[in-house]
Amino acid sequence: MRTKDELGLSGEQLAADYLEDRGIRVIDSNWRCSSGEIDIVALDGQDLVIVEVKTRRSRRYGDPLEAITKAKLLRLRTLAVLWARDHNRVVGALRIDAVGIIMGGRQEPSIDHIKGVA
Known part of the structure; x- marks a missing residue:
């Protein structure tokens, strides 16, 4: 059985592959600063996309996407600005997506991708 960290990393890799297969280019992952962490940073055309990934073994305790709170979404917006500043990126549109995975x-893993959750 996988540990929680291993499960999370596997889910993030699966999410990155899923996004790439749909033309969303992953440009960074697991970026950290003192304010928090971004799972995946991607580009969808010219849009900067911040992706929060939640991976679970089952829906026994609810859908993985239910674990993404309003507070987390607000923090992701702040982290997006910090990431862009840290990488000297000028961004037009910013989108926050969520990917929920059941492994x-x-x-086969179940993947739910919601664009523009915040």
């Missing part, structure tokens, strides 16, 4: 047992 349970022998079945």
